[in-house]
Amino acid sequence: MEEPVKETMTVTLRERQFAVVRSEFDWFWEMMNRDKWEPETLTLIDQYVSEATTFLDIGAWIGPLSLYAAGSAGKVIAFEPDPKAFNGLRENLAANPSLKNVEPLHLFVGTSSGEITMGSRADGGDSQSSVLFGGGDNNAWQVKSIRLEDFLDNHRIDGPVFMKMDIEGAEYDLVPTLERVFDRHRPILFLSLHPFNLYLTIPGKTMPAKIKRRLYVVQKHYTLLKTLRRFFRLYDIHGKEITMSRALWSVLRGKSIADDNSLVAR
Secondary structure, three states: OOOOOOOEEEEEEOOEEEEEEOOOOHHHHHHHHOOOOOHHHHHHHHHHOOOOOEEEEEOOOOOHHHHHHOOOOOEEEEEOOOHHHHHHHHHHHHOOOOOOOEEEEOOEEEOOOEEEEEEEOOOOOOOOOEHHHOOOOOEEEEEEEEEHHHHHHHOOOOOOEEEEEOOOOOHHHHHHHOHHHHHHHOOEEEEEOOHHHHHHOOOOOOHHHHHHHHHHHHHHHHHHHHHHOOOOOEEEOOOOEOOHHHHHHHHHOOOOOOHHHEEEEO
């Protein structure tokens, strides 16, 4: 028995057009249709992604940036470890049969290869699933994990690389392991930070717990930023330079190191 054809809607954005399957995320696509969702991110893609570029969408969700980048990139590789989100990603790609340059992969990009446990504080599929939520009473599942260096070597990825990473807190462990990837491929890195998820990993309302939590988050930012110092420039999505001292001072005061918790390294 054939599955019923799913209703789609058209997203038209900056002279690019693609279809998406109607779902509980129609509100999101309508916002994107009006260019009200992360316009600075789209401008960054417009600026740095060309036919020579491999666009790595690490944490692709249901595909908004993969679909947009497919209009200019030579190749898009979309990694999504949440099974519900990955199903939405595949459906949205299937709604665009002319798109031949996007490869969806149900994989977690991690610090090692094997199986890892991910979880969601809700039902999953909402873009907020994380390896940090793989325990406790959270909705959890197993997914295959791969090392990015191994993947790029095995697939012989060469030429310009634009790496978008939005992995809900796992970036603090992953980024410090990518030194050789950064040195070899010299990517443009667009990184979303999720410090709030780090705070959730250390419970407690006592003063010692609060101090421990704050120092832990400072240390995680220090390690991440130390790795990113190999890039020529580090700035927020609006172009403001990020320095180690100012960033750590912001974290120590419980503030974000970058506007919209996003930074660019190139």
